[in-house]
Amino acid sequence: MFTFIIVVLAAIIFEYTNGFHDAANAIATVVSTKVLTPRQAIAMAAFFNLTGAMLGGAVASTVGKGLVDTNVVTMTTVLCALIAAFVWNMATWWFGLPSSSSHALIGGLCGAALATARGNWSVIKWSTGLWPKVIVPMFSSPIAGFVLGGLIMFLLFVALHRFTPHFVQTTFGKLQIFSAAWMAHSHGTNDAQKTMGIITLALFTGTKAGSFNQLPSWLEFLRTPTFVMPTWVKVLCALTMAAGTAAGGWRIIRTLGHRVVKLQPVHGFAAETTAALIIQGASLYGIPLSTTHVISTSIMGVGAVKRFSGMKWTLVERIIWTWIFTLPATGLIGYLLERAVVAFAAA
Numbered sequence: 275m276f277t278f279i280i281v282v283l284a285a286i287i288f289e290y291t292n293g294f295h296d297a298a299n300a301i302a303t304v305v306s307t308k309v310l311t312p313r314q315a316i317a318m319a320a321f322f323n324l325t326g327a328m329l330g331g332a333v334a335s336t337v338g339k340g341l342v343d344t345n346v347v348t349m350t351t352v353l354c355a356l357i358a359a360f361v362w363n364m365a366t367w368w369f370g371l372p373s374s375s376s377h378a379l380i381g382g383l384c385g386a387a388l389a390t391a392r393g394n395w396s397v398i399k400w401s402t403g404l405w406p407k408v409i410v411p412m413f414s415s416p417i418a419g420f421v422l423g424g425l426i427m428f429l430l431f432v433a434l435h436r437f438t439p440h441f442v443q444t445t446f447g448k449l450q451i452f453s454a455a456w457m458a459h460s461h462g463t464n465d466a467q468k469t470m471g472i473i474t475l476a477l478f479t480g481t482k483a484g485s486f487n488q489l490p491s492w493l494e495f496l497r498t499p500t501f502v503m504p505t506w507v508k509v510l511c512a513l514t515m516a517a518g519t520a521a522g523g524w525r526i527i528r529t530l531g532h533r534v535v536k537l538q539p540v541h542g543f544a545a546e547t548t549a550a551l552i553i554q555g556a557s558l559y560g561i562p563l564s565t566t567h568v569i570s571t572s573i574m575g576v577g578a579v580k581r582f583s584g585m586k587w588t589l590v591e592r593i594i595w596t597w598i599f600t601l602p603a604t605g606l607i608g609y610l611l612e613r614a615v616v617a618f619a620a621a
Contacts, residue, residue: 275480275485275486275489277349277350277353277485278349278476278477278480278485278486278496280353281349281352281353281356281473281476282473282476284353284356284357284360285356285469285472285473285476285511286510286514287356287360288356288359288360288363288375288379288469289466289469289511289514289515289518290514290515290517290518290521291360291363291364291367291375291518292363292375292465292466292468292469292515292518293320293323293514293515293516293517293518293519293520293521294367294518294519294521301315301316301318301319301454301458302569302573303450303454303537303541303542303545303546303573304450304451304454304542304546306537306542307447307450307537307538307539307541307542309447309450309451309454309539309542310451310454315454316519316520317520318451318454318455318458319454319458319461319519320516320517320519320520321458321516322455322456322458322459322462323458323459323461323462323465323466323512323515323516323519324462324512324513324515324516325459325462326458326459326460326461326462326463326464326466327462327463327465327466327467327470327508327511327512327515327516328462328508328509328512329462329463330463330467330557330558331467331470331503331508332467332557332558332559332560333463333464333467333468333471333557333560333561333562334467334468334470334471334474334503335471335501335503335560336403336407336471336560336561336562337379337380337383337467337468337471337472337475337562338470338471338472338474338475338478338501338503339471339475339478339501340399340402340403340407340560341380341383341384341398341399341403341404341407341408342383342384342387342397342398342399342403343387343391343396343397343398343399344475344478344479344501346387346390346391346397347387347390347475347479348390348479348483349476349479349480349483349485350386350390350612350615350616351383351386351387351389351390351479351612352383352386352472352475352476352479353615354382354385354386354389354608354611354612354615355379355382355383355385355386355387355472355608356379356382356472357382357607357608357611358378358381358382358385358386358604358605358607358608358611359375359378359379359381359382359604361604361607362378362381362382362600362603362604362607363375363378366596371592371596373566373596373597373600374564374565374566374567374597374600375465375468375566376464376465376468376562376563376564376565376566377408377412377564377597377600377601377604378600378604379468379469379472379604380404380408380468380562380601380604381600381601381602381603381604381605381608382604382605382607382608383472383608384398384404384601384605384608385604385605385606385607385608385609385610385612386608386609386611386612388605388609389608389609389610389611389612389613389616390612407560407561407562408562408601411556411561411563411564412564412567412597412601415552415556415563415564415567415568415571416567416568416570416571416597417571418552418568419548419549419552419567419568419569419570419571419572419574419575420571420572420574420575420578421575422548422551422552422572422575423544423545423548423549423571423572423573423574423575423576423579424575424576424578424579425575426544426547426548426576427540427541427544427575427576427579427580428579430540430543430544431579434540442539442540443538443539443540446538446539446540446542446543447539449539449543450539450542450543450546453542453543453546453547453550454542454546456546456547456550457546457547457549457550457553457569458519459550460549460550460553460554460557460565461553461565462512462515463553463554463557464553464556464557464562464563464565465515465565466511466512466515467557467562468562469511469514469515470503470507470508470511471503473507473510473511474498474501474502474503474504474507475501477496477497477498477504477507478498478499478500478501480496480498481496481497481498481499482499537573537576537577541573541576541577541580544572544576545569545572545573545575545576546569546572548568548572548575548576549565549568549569549572552568552572553565553568564597567597
């Protein structure tokens with residue numbers, strides 16, 4: 275029971291860091307274009323992250339039971355996965371790099387599960403989970419973001435070239451509020467679900483192991499004999515992510531909103547609409563997408579159409595390398611943590 279409490283606390287801390295680490299996903303463009311003040315943008319993102327987090331459960335099911343064999347998972351496995359993701363989140367936040375909290379959590383879970391299984395790779399559901407729902411989208415979604423973002427921006431250029439700059443600025447200054455809200459809502463439907471899946475996995479694991487057999491009647495709600503996400507888990511994760519978003523993530527906001535390419539409201543609208551479309555579609559199919567990858571490449575696609583030479587390609591290269599290393603790095607951290615905890619407990 276004590277280990278479960280630690281796992282839930284670690285999950286809450288991770289979800290909180292996910293909120294401020296990924297706050298830039300929804301509000302970097304709307305802040306950089308000066309459509310909303312930072313305070314207004316964060317309040318809006320926190321609210322719509324909350325509404326999005328309360329909907330659906332397909333992504334939570336994928337993370338909780340679709341990536342690794344739940345029969346092998348222990349409370350220690352889940353705890354080490356969360357710590358690995360948290361460490362990577364904080365490191366990339368410190369350097370202002372928009373890495374994927376989703377991939378950090380998935381990498382940590384796979385690495386910790388592999389350690390629990392003593393190096394037996396069959397514990398990872400490669401063909402039905404990791405490959406089609408994580409690896410393939412890891413490459414396809416950024417490409418889709420770049421291409422679709424560029425296409426939408428090109429179509430907007432064609433449609434708006436006869437209008438005055440003042441009209442375009444004013445119109446899309448208003449429209450961007452709606453696109454940013456949709457982006458924040460989409461972010462909640464996908465990103466918050468991942469921690470919900472992890473907590474549900476911990477509940478299922480604890481119930482299966484008999485950890486909750488001696489619970490008093492008022493704690494009966496913790497028993498989860500089948501992998502079904504409880505309502506209280508949804509509420510807890512949704513509120514925690516909203517609180518984290520409200521704390522902001524200014525280092526990453528500066529990177530996405532100012533340093534990659536200079537944006538106007540019409541560019542922000544195109545990038546946010548692109549990202550929201552892709553993320554919403556992925557959530558329906560239970561794909562734990564990297565919302566960071568999608569919004570980042572959407573901004574890049576829009577920026578490339580605006581002015582290809584204006585892109586900060588050296589910064590883009592740094593971001594891409596961070597994406598590539600996230601899964602293996604957190605997998606290694608999760609593996610080493612699990613081995614270290616087990617060795618310490620046996621000593």
